[in-house]
Amino acid sequence: xxPIAAPAPEAVAAPAPGVPLRVPAEHLLAALGFYAAGGxxxxxxxxxxxxxxxxxxxxxxVAHLFTLGWITTSIMGALYQLLxxxxxxxxxxxxxxxxxxxxxxxxxxxxxxxxxxxxxxxVVIGAGTxxxxxxxxxxxxxxxxxxTARRDTTWGxxxxxxxxxxxxxxxxxxxxxxxxxxFLGPGRFLLIALHLHVAAAGWVLLVIVGVSRRLLPMFLLxxxxxxxxxxxxxxxxxxxxxxxxxxxxxxxxAAMPAGGGLLAAGAAAFLWQAALHFRARxxxxxxxxxxxxxxxxxLLAVALVLGVPAMLVPGTxxxxxxxxxxxxxxxxxxxxxxxxxxxxxxxxVWHHRFGPVASERPVPMVAELFxxxxxxxxxxxxAAGAAAxxxxVLAGSAAVTRAAAASLACGALLQAVQLAGxxxxxxx
Amino acid sequence: xxxxxGPAFVVHPGAAGIAAALRRxxxxxVGLDVVRLGLVYGxxxxxxxxxxxxxxxxxxxxxxxxxxxxxxxxxxxxxxVGRVELCYTAEPAWHPDMIRGWG
Numbered sequence: 001x002x003p004i005a006a007p008a009p010e011a012v013a014a015p016a017p018g019v020p021l022r023v024p025a026e027h028l029l030a031a032l033g034f035y036a037a038g039g040x041x042x043x044x045x046x047x048x049x050x051x052x053x054x055x056x057x058x059x060x061x062v063a064h065l066f067t068l069g070w071i072t073t074s075i076m077g078a079l080y081q082l083l084x085x086x087x088x089x090x091x092x093x094x095x096x097x098x099x100x101x102x103x104x105x106x107x108x109x110x111x112x113x114x115x116x117x118x119x120x121x122x123v124v125i126g127a128g129t130x131x132x133x134x135x136x137x138x139x140x141x142x143x144x145x146x147x148t149a150r151r152d153t154t155w156g157x158x159x160x161x162x163x164x165x166x167x168x169x170x171x172x173x174x175x176x177x178x179x180x181x182x183f184l185g186p187g188r189f190l191l192i193a194l195h196l197h198v199a200a201a202g203w204v205l206l207v208i209v210g211v212s213r214r215l216l217p218m219f220l221l222x223x224x225x226x227x228x229x230x231x232x233x234x235x236x237x238x239x240x241x242x243x244x245x246x247x248x249x250x251x252x253x254a255a256m257p258a259g260g261g262l263l264a265a266g267a268a269a270f271l272w273q274a275a276l277h278f279r280a281r282x283x284x285x286x287x288x289x290x291x292x293x294x295x296x297x298x299l300l301a302v303a304l305v306l307g308v309p310a311m312l313v314p315g316t317x318x319x320x321x322x323x324x325x326x327x328x329x330x331x332x333x334x335x336x337x338x339x340x341x342x343x344x345x346x347x348x349v350w351h352h353r354f355g356p357v358a359s360e361r362p363v364p365m366v367a368e369l370f371x372x373x374x375x376x377x378x379x380x381x382x383a384a385g386a387a388a389x390x391x392x393v394l395a396g397s398a399a400v401t402r403a404a405a406a407s408l409a410c411g412a413l414l415q416a417v418q419l420a421g422x423x424x425x426x427x428x
Numbered sequence: 429x430x431x432x433x434g435p436a437f438v439v440h441p442g443a444a445g446i447a448a449a450l451r452r453x454x455x456x457x458v459g460l461d462v463v464r465l466g467l468v469y470g471x472x473x474x475x476x477x478x479x480x481x482x483x484x485x486x487x488x489x490x491x492x493x494x495x496x497x498x499x500x501x502x503x504x505x506x507x508x509v510g511r512v513e514l515c516y517t518a519e520p521a522w523h524p525d526m527i528r529g530w531g
Contacts, residue, residue, distance in 0.1 A: 351491070
């Protein structure tokens with residue numbers, strides 16, 4: 001071993017204090033509950049899905065269990081922990097986090113039940129409640145972003161995503177009001193498409209692109225990979241979602257395909273970036289969480305292939321459009337979140353409960369907080385279920401759609417039970 | 429293997445013992461100790477004790493506080509070490525090529 005001249009030490013920038021464990025934990029656990037409910041909901045609405053019934057209110061109810069209940073609640077919880085550590089920012093009002101959480105969870109419950117039961121008043125009340133919660137969360141996130149020490153691509157992605165969350169909530173509120181008044185007329189289908197894409201790409205995918213800059217190298221040990229495709233993805237997604245956000249009132253409708261094209265290019269750039277990380281990974285084997293992430297990326301690529309004809313070709317088959325949304329929401333975004341839940345929740349529990357005593361007594365590794373075998377089974381059920389769901393909807397098979405939904409639901413339930421067990425773990 | 433080569437240890441009587449002790453400090457996410465992970469850049473003896481120059485896998489590492497606490501507690505528990513000084517540096521940035529094997 002050769003001697004080295006040790007580099008001049010620098011002061012460690014102390015991370016900003018995070019919020020208590022309860023804040024992210026309650027979000028992540030509630031999200032898992034929504035995920036299991038969403039899986040069961042897919043099983044219930046499987047015949048409608050196989051007919052391409054994306055406009056069926058019960059299908060819309062299940063879709064929102066995934067988008068609002070599973071994906072958005074998970075993102076909220078993860079950001080409470082990630083932002084202070086990754087960007088040196090601070091959520092200034094920890095108690096507000098509990099308020100926004102309560103409004104969001106109650107609102108999603110009312111909204112989804114109202115949609116499924118055909119009770120418009122509940123839909124409007126639920127939309128108002130969850131919308132208030134999300135707007136308060138967006139304000140809290142904006143305040144946290146304002147306080148950050150570092151302003152890099154991750155910061156830009158989160159700032160843009162925060163703005164698009166507000167736009168998505170506003171478009172959703174218009175759609176909820178339309179259920180009562182019908183003021184949108186045939187224009188509601190255009191608004192549904194805009195709402196979906198501003199929410200999925202402008203909010204969710206931009207957050208994913210931003211946090212993946214930090215999380216993929218950390219979880220895969222793929223440091224040193226070029227970040228160019230990721231930066232391009234951020235710009236393309238922000239521009240595309242911006243065009244769509246303005247398309248309804250400000251820009252001519254002819255701008256919409258351009259907005260969609262920018263989103264597709266942004267998603268493709270993100271897939272390229274993620275593929276570079278997976279190729280450069282130094283981990284000897286993928287854990288259950290990262291296997292789910294790999295499947296999610298593959299299904300996001302499938303969504304990209306289906307989305308271009310589904311959205312840009314007039315008179316497209318409803319089954320193609322439904323399969324596209326399933327590949328995007330359940331597969332690409334939903335499984336990406338599921339994979340990261342297997343990483344984030346155990347890490348949080350370890351960091352808050354086991355880390356402080358690790359110098360005094362033996363403690364398990366993060367991955368040892370849950371059993372690997374059942375996690376692999378859960379991941380396999382979800383991956384197979386999501387992939388089969390897309391294929392079955394395309395083929396129009398109600399029986400296979402239902403079997404795929406059952407597989408996904410079982411996987412989601414198993415993951416929820418496993419991670420709820422992790423949340424209860426304490427040092428011996 | 430295209431990344432930068434990891435710095436080696438300062439050769440000094442007693443450094444091996446310090447490095448051996450630091451191998452008990454494990455990154456709970458990766459599952460490797462800080463020495464094998466390549467986080468320890470240098471071990472120096474000062475007049476009053478030992479100085480460990482180290483990095484983290486990423487700036488803003490969520491485990492930074494835990495790893496520093498564990499390294500300090502491990503070294504302070506050693507006899508005749510004296511004052512323990514932990515010096516973080518981000519240069520050179522950590523790279524997976526600095527890992528000294530998974531086995």
